[in-house]
Amino acid sequence: MAVVYKKSKMLTDTPFHYCPGCTHGIAHKLVAEVLEEMGAEGNVVGVAPVGCAVFAYKYFNCDMQEAAHGRAPAVATGIKRVLPDKFVFAYQGDGDLASIGMAEIVHAATRGEKITVIFINNAIYGMTGGQMAPTTLEGQKATTCIYGRNPEVNGHPIKMCELLATLTGPSYIARGALTDPANVRKAKKMIKTAFEHQAQKKGFSFVELLSSCPTNWGMTTEQALEYVKTDMQKLYPLGVFKEV
Amino acid sequence: MKELMKGNEAIAEAAVRGGCRAFFGYPITPQNEIPEYMSWRLFEVGGTYVQAESEVAAINMVYGAAGAGARAMTSSSSPGISLKQEGISYICCSRLPCVIVNMVRGGPGLGGIQPAQSDYFQATKGGGHGDYHMLVYGPASVQECVNIMYDAFDKADKYRVPVMILGDGMLGQIMEPVELPEFKDLSKLPRKNWATYGDGTGEKRNIINSLLIEPDELEAHNKLLADTYAEMARNETMCEEYLCDDAEIVLTAYGTVARIAKSAVNILREQGKKVGLLRPITLYPFPNDAFRKVAEQDCVKEFVCTELSMGQMIEDVKLATGMLKPVHFYGRCGGNVMTPEDLVEFVLKEGK
Numbered sequence A: 001m002a003v004v005y006k007k008s009k010m011l012t013d014t015p016f017h018y019c020p021g022c023t024h025g026i027a028h029k030l031v032a033e034v035l036e037e038m039g040a041e042g043n044v045v046g047v048a049p050v051g052c053a054v055f056a057y058k059y060f061n062c063d064m065q066e067a068a069h070g071r072a073p074a075v076a077t078g079i080k081r082v083l084p085d086k087f088v089f090a091y092q093g094d095g096d097l098a099s100i101g102m103a104e105i106v107h108a109a110t111r112g113e114k115i116t117v118i119f120i121n122n123a124i125y126g127m128t129g130g131q132m133a134p135t136t137l138e139g140q141k142a143t144t145c146i147y148g149r150n151p152e153v154n155g156h157p158i159k160m161c162e163l164l165a166t167l168t169g170p171s172y173i174a175r176g177a178l179t180d181p182a183n184v185r186k187a188k189k190m191i192k193t194a195f196e197h198q199a200q201k202k203g204f205s206f207v208e209l210l211s212s213c214p215t216n217w218g219m220t221t222e223q224a225l226e227y228v229k230t231d232m233q234k235l236y237p238l239g240v241f242k243e244v
Numbered sequence B: 001m002k003e004l005m006k007g008n009e010a011i012a013e014a015a016v017r018g019g020c021r022a023f024f025g026y027p028i029t030p031q032n033e034i035p036e037y038m039s040w041r042l043f044e045v046g047g048t049y050v051q052a053e054s055e056v057a058a059i060n061m062v063y064g065a066a067g068a069g070a071r072a073m074t075s076s077s078s079p080g081i082s083l084k085q086e087g088i089s090y091i092c093c094s095r096l097p098c099v100i101v102n103m104v105r106g107g108p109g110l111g112g113i114q115p116a117q118s119d120y121f122q123a124t125k126g127g128g129h130g131d132y133h134m135l136v137y138g139p140a141s142v143q144e145c146v147n148i149m150y151d152a153f154d155k156a157d158k159y160r161v162p163v164m165i166l167g168d169g170m171l172g173q174i175m176e177p178v179e180l181p182e183f184k185d186l187s188k189l190p191r192k193n194w195a196t197y198g199d200g201t202g203e204k205r206n207i208i209n210s211l212l213i214e215p216d217e218l219e220a221h222n223k224l225l226a227d228t229y230a231e232m233a234r235n236e237t238m239c240e241e242y243l244c245d246d247a248e249i250v251l252t253a254y255g256t257v258a259r260i261a262k263s264a265v266n267i268l269r270e271q272g273k274k275v276g277l278l279r280p281i282t283l284y285p286f287p288n289d290a291f292r293k294v295a296e297q298d299c300v301k302e303f304v305c306t307e308l309s310m311g312q313m314i315e316d317v318k319l320a321t322g323m324l325k326p327v328h329f330y331g332r333c334g335g336n337v338m339t340p341e342d343l344v345e346f347v348l349k350e351g352k
Ligand SMILES: Cc1ncc(C[n+]2csc(CCOP(=O)(O)OP(=O)(O)O)c2C)c(N)n1
Pocket: A050, A051, A052, A053, A069, A092, A093, A094, A095, A096, A097, A120, A122, A124, A125, A126, A127, A128, A133
């Protein structure tokens, strides 16, 4: 019988711990498939974040380092500088990357570190139970802004792709969404381009993936994906922000 | 052949010769000569250097590079070392060998930029969160800095711990003649079977991690760390005893202060006073046995602990001597440094 689909070799057999309907799993799968397609097996070091993806080191079938909250780009910098010919990627959530780790991501980007960062923007702190994230939308409810994010009190959401695209160091900056098969396919292409940039040592590469957190958004899977397609994409438009 | 070198530069060169191939720093006085030196020197030997965006980033770069198997280090001074504490805690839990140099300046807060020893607690008792220690040295001369730095990566690798060299502004800035050792042959070093070289897959992949979510797992890990520190104490403890055999008063000091104390001992000996010096070279593990032995000598009447702080090492001196004899304290701080005469005067006043 012909095999039409199988799990990527770049994923281990450990079952994901993610909630039903969570898009972290899709993001993992895409990264793993791209690495496999590029023949990177046995040539990769990944860096896991602090956040719901903290156990990413159990799932990616490659050497992994678990970083402190927000520090993944610095850890990845240290790895890549001593292993310049390996693929090095960091996988981070929005609290990790755009709040506590803002300095690390901006400076890894501006130095043009030849690493790839996968940024899961689900507009919430998932792991700690639904607090406001730097990317939480105006009006979006979280446990630390129960009436919805009020810019007067909580400030405004951060657009990471737009921000990083102003820098010289990055060679590829793109935003995709994990909402439906068409977008998932596009997101995979972005991830592939990002790793190709790394392989060619072009510069820092970054893919933001708009993601859902049905658990902490208090929505069904369908509602959550609809929220990404409508409200989130309005604030965070999809596309390639920089490619050199 | 001996060369005249500034402490900071001598440490940097000794690090390179001892195998350092990755340095991650951030400017802060009084250690700037170390990153400045490394910023060009490492590229001459096929290494790498990054001026990080902060000390927080620098220590996490060390984490990444050390985790990937390289001999990686960072240096800073007190406020910067405070920022590194999070990373040091993760490094200790993940058991990553590396070297951290702290050229201590006065604190708390932004403090001053003059020499101090006020980071002793931070260096020896933990500093960051959790149950951990580093192998901490308090060298007293530029040559001793070189010797300790040269072997620091071997020690770090052996125990899978960070080594901290606790210096001070004086040690960093002073110029002294030093003998530099030959380059270590890095090709002879064994592969680190735990490191993420990038070639791991399946059963063979390595994970650098400090998350141990199961209580039993974490407790077992805490015990493993404690065993490591106990073994380190058995093998690595270093202490200099100077004229203690017949001493009635024993001065205790580490680092540059120990040199001032040694001068005071010499002056007092010339005056016929029976004074000695006990100088810990490893601050963690503390040389407990040497202190206990001297404290048990009948001739010894009292100790005088002298530090550039309000009194930090004195706690270890009291513990190590079991308080068998009184322990007096003479400290200067804020960047002020005692003279040998200050110590002579204090000893003559306190000594019965
Ligand atoms: C220094 C530090 N501060 C806070 C935390 C607690 N913490 C764990 S995960 C997390 C937020 C994660 O949110 P995000 O990065 O958006 O990832 P998600 O869980 O949504 O995937 C926080 C604040 C921590 N582990 N370390």
